[in-house]
Amino acid sequence: MSHAPHSPLPVGHYAYDEVDRTFLKQRVAQFRDQVERRISGALTEEEFKPLRLMNGLYLQLHAYMLRVAIPYGILNSGQMRALAQIAQRYDRDYGHFTTRQNIQFNWIRLEDTPDILALLAHADMHAIQTSGNCIRNVTADQFAGAAADEVLDPRVHAEILRQWSTLHPEFTFLPRKFKIAISGSPQDRVAARFHDIGLMARNGENGRPVFEVYVGGGLGRTPIVGVKLRDDLPEEDLIAYLEAILRVYNEFGRRDNIYKARIKILVQALGVDEFRDRVNAEFVAMDRARYRLDEGIVAAIRARFGVPDFDPAGQAAEKLAQQRKADRAFDFWVRTNTHAHKQPGYVSVTISCKPAGGIPGDVTSSQMNLLADLADQLSFGELRITHLQNVVLGHVRQDKLYGLWQTLEQNGLGTANVGFITDIVACPGLDYCALANARSIPIAQKLSERFASPDLQREIGPMRLNISGCINACGHHHAGHIGILGVDKRGEEAFQITLGGAADQDTVSIGQIIGAAMSEDETVDAIARIIDTYLARRTAGEQFIETCRRLGTAPFKDAAYATA
Template structure:
């Protein structure tokens, strides 16, 4: 297996010290013992289940699935090589990037899991709290530390929250799972208001950040847009305030019905004002000094993050312009798959993991190795997994971009479709998942083929298409401009269409169901007709979601059910 011997701090993520590494070893040893107790019968399957889930191990339809944590989505090249090795050695040669910026392996054997966790620990990785009724992987903006519009780096705080929530003694047996996202840019790229807690960081007075705190958002069976609890939470109170929210949730959240156990249901039941009263009462009663997050501590964490050593821009921008003039396919890819960088001469790249007809988020071992090599050569050894199931190379010099694209092209990773209709989010669905009602992957592949034409996609423009195989909404269908939900219709797989959801930018909304469920092929045709309505009736410069909001669902519904 691959090894990293570099003593330089890893760019974009926290570098473990000896104590952190020892902690991971202790965690693996603990899990080995738990597996042994399960095998001996000392633990029942009911008792073992939450223990294995807290180590990211699910029992799916055909095999165990292991979900590996990628804190705030950031991976070092050496870590991605380790994941490639695991995919080859212990799985079937591929992995699947998830909407929580993690990666999961679908064909894992229980008895090999402790060994895999050992290997992960070697490169400072683990599967801790990627499942279970605890605080899950904290997600952050995929352009953190790179985006031109960034106010501050959210990853420092995501790391602080990751550490604080790790084996938290009070919050490891919550009513239900708990998801936190944090953005350091005024433009919300983390869907903060669709999280149990969403944090929007901005610069406060005296040079220290403050946080807007949203609570009770989420998708699933009951999609809810989160409510704002605080506008200006000081940095030093971040941990204390989150403790207060979690305590109220742990004490009062419902435990009699798992479908009503998320914090959003509690916030709705109490009303946000009453909920806030409870949180404020708890916060006021707390020993704030004990839970204080001093700026020295924040800076100590920041000091363990590596930073890219940027070079002067030189003529990088001019070279990129020349490359674009010379190659129109490259130029189209630059249009869709790059994001402005705050450093002159650099650019952030989103590598699409959604080729025409492919499985959204699936990447082979070979592709992982290619991406790791590209990161080492062109992006300071750092990559990010996005919550839209793509991979970001955060810091590419503009004059090297053409080379990066050529390598991506040669390896099936050069699809120019970021933000377009084929940049589909899809959950694993009934092909793997024990909860699913319908297969998400085949319909995603059909839609991806249907709209594969580069010209057509560009004509359609920004359109988010999200697919979930069941009401649990892992594919975030409610947040899609067009959402597709797999249902069971009298024993047959069928699909409902939702319209008008959005989780980005200024307006957050939940998609509305258009009508009764259709078959897979009917759904693909209905989506095509919905898109035709948009193309026919849009006003100049209007994006799909804007046309939906202006016209309402009626004309789209008529089109969707016109022939079917």
């Protein structure tokens, strides 16, 4: 494979300056001192807990877990190699990509954490605000800056939001954690309406981009679809308006009950009209000139990303067409795992981290190093992590796809299942998490094996299957066409099935529980019967979610419990 030309700046990834790097070095030194005091006994666990959480360090069932921030899912090849080094040296040779486009390491020793953070800082990375009651990692469209249907490049605005929100003095101790997602396209690829704030770009009346602003969405114990607060927010008012929303939440959000503390509860309690009025009052009263995003600021941030030096398209499309015609398996992979690019002769490639029988989102250190090499060779040194726990190469020439696919196939990363039933989203569950009721990983593996046949997946068609190990819904089970929720049933692990959820369509919906919890094997069999019912009762061209909405859940419930 040939090497792509390099740009002066790292392509697709925001370039840190010395201010950023000095800050991270100081933060590492501060935490090193805190860890030493914890180990010596000068700090109790209760005193240390808020300090470690501010640096993304959790205490799980068996070890510490470190969650590393990947802002808006973008990283360069050097950063991926740094993550591989952490996996190999400090963990058990793998990392887990999460639904916030971050990565978790599940077997970290406390005494190693400062050295890990120093390694991250050297690679212009950190673990700040991956935990705690603060504004978490802002997530963005995995095809940002490349998608053919893009109105604006959301990486630029996600970076602006990152700079605004990181260690914001007013929003460091919110009533509860706060999550923002931004899409640069009218096509929702970020589950915008399941976020505390969701931003969707579209063209305004004057031809300039504006944002639709959704607020009060979320999953967990009380799943709620966010409501539209504005549909015409100008780019220059983005920070001011979000500041107004956060101020209202920070003032009126509940702090007396952790289960009632999210902004979704406040919006429901006040009603969307009153909440909007309070936000507008705050927005009008603030010094908006201080927050205004003028064109110069936006252009300066955009320039820090670098621009790919694309080769002319030449005969790339024609060569790809010939290769697809000659190899059926390759053709299927291209259809499922590539996305239209705005640059002629290029596509974006989604690399599935969900092989048959594999653990969703887990990637070994050798695979990370391979992905870094492929990014250097084929995608200007840039990678993206998706909120669906896969990896994207954003800019691949069409005539390089066949060689890429062959390399991925040889290294367990060539699965052609993106958007299909085995492209499962799952949290780590009870294998690691102290909050979980059931293990997510084994049932994900069994379902992946049950539906591994490419022909069967193609027959089923587009499908989202999500698994959470507890009601906190880290696997976003409510948003799956089929969702699985782990519960405790008289001291035993069991699973409830939900149907009809959707996060990325015009009609966003929350999956509904169809019946009593079942054992792991009973749940796998029940889902197989649900799929059989769909295949038998769908109309021509109808996808599962459409059949489910047309028929309702009753026939699927009958099938699920037919022999349970």
